Amino acid sequence: MTVAGAGRKGIALTDRQRIAWLRLIRSDNVGPSTFRDLINHFGTAEAALAALPDLSLRGGAMRAIRIASVDDAERELDMAHRMGARFVGIGEPDYPPALRQIEAAPPLIAVKGNLSVTSQPSVGIVGSRNASISGAKFAAMIARDAGRAGYSVTSGLARGIDTAAHRASLETGTIAVLAGGLDKPYPPENLGLLDELTHGNGIAVSEMPFGWEPRARDFPRRNRLIAGVSLGVVVIEAAKRSGSLITARIAADFGRLVFAVPGSPLDPRCAGTNGLLKQGAIVTTGADDVLQALAPISQLDLFDMSQAEEPPSERSPSSMPLPDDDARALIAQALGPTPVEVDDVIRHTELPAAMVYLVLLELDLAGRLHRHMGGLVSLSME
Structure with missing residues (x-):
């Protein structure tokens, strides 16, 4: 695996910090937003881990919260090492810069391959698994032209459009985002493609644990990362109900550009893309439509790694008195x-x-709080 951090500014987690971060994000009821709030309040992952049992009990948990052990974390780190992968933290140089900008970005991602790809701005290309020949050719054309213009191509390793986009950008740089662990890619027929890109000019990325078999509900999480890594997402042949439309919606929520390729009204594979055009997506009939729209964005300081956040310093938790029952x-x-x-x-x-945020943390760790896009929260009625 090529390490790309040299020459780019950022921080580096110590081995001890990386283990603590991995333990924290793998513990029950700790997602990216909760992770960030815990670090903000307690200063370090180790301090947050020590506080989890009391926090969850005060939030009304009916049983003790499961906290990932040091052995669990070391075992997963060892699995990553054995397959030539590693974990990259949100403030480190090899973390995709655009992904770092999204709300609730994953604090740690598992990556395998040529990490220099993360230094390029990226365009996402998604679409139908049951792609037409013309749809697959168009995806490959966009991917090749984007690669020649200095962009990497991000997609989800699925059949059809995703496969065509990855294959066409193997030489110029491609990012495959997985719904399961890096050792559990899907679909099986793309194992060869995954091996080819991770041993060439591409990387595989996942926020899920090693050994995690992808389930239906994991694919929207994968789509969220595709949208987060990319400056814009091109949708080619998407039905009315498809994961590609989820990716497009999330991309719009993140402030990314959404491109859609028009198709025949008689082809159900194009109903979703034609619908996106009615909603204001950028009409895309060639690579120039994408490249011209992305050019101003790709010049922004989004890729200045000096903006990487520092790892948490050792400090004491807030001195504010604990909230009482009232x-x-x-x-x-x-x-x-x-x-x-x-x-x-x-x-x-x-x-x-600070008191409100602490109580929300307690409810969250007790499984009683739901977090939503835009930083919204609601109480579980279960």
Whole structure:
């Protein structure tokens, strides 16, 4: 595996920090947003890990929270090492810069391949698994032209459009985002393609644990990373209900450009892309439509690695007194099944912001809080 960090600014996690980060993100009820809030409050992953049991109990957990052990983390790190992969933290030079900018970016990703690809701006190309010949040819054309213009191509390693896009960008740089662990790629027929790109000018990326078999609900998470890595997403042949439309919606939520290739109204594979055009997606009939729209964005400081966040320093948790039962009840009463902004909870309860965030952490770790796009939260009614 090629290491690309030399010459790019950023921080490097110590081995001890990497183990602690991996333990924290692999513990129950800890997602990317919760991870960030824990680090912000406690300063380090180790301090957050020590606080998890009390936090979850105060949030109303009915049983002890499962915390990933040091052995668990070391075992996963060893699996990564044996297959030529490694874990990259959000502030490190090899972390994809555009992905770092999204809301609730994964704190750690497993990567395998030529990490210099992460220094290139990227364009996502997604579409039908049951692609037509013309659809696959068009995807390959966009991928080749984008590669010649200095972009990597990001897709999901699926059949059809994804496969065509990856194959056409093997020489110029391609990123395959997986729904399962790096050792559990899907579909099986693309194992050869995955091996070819990770041993050439490409990388495989996953936020899921090693050994994780992809399930249906894991693919929207994969689509989220495709949208996050890319400056824009090109959709080619997508049905009305398809994962490609999910990727397009998420990309729009992230402020990315969404491109759609028009198709025949008689072809159900084009119903989704034609619908995107009605909603304002950029009409795409050639690579120039994509490259001209992305050119101003690719010149931004998004790829300046000096903006990488520093690893947490050793510090004590907040000295603010713990919220009492009355404060917890007030915050819980302010929440409901409808997502609301945290600032609204703070204004409604008139409690200190740090206290509100701490109680939300308690509820989250107890499995009683739902987090939504835009930083919204709601209370689980289960």
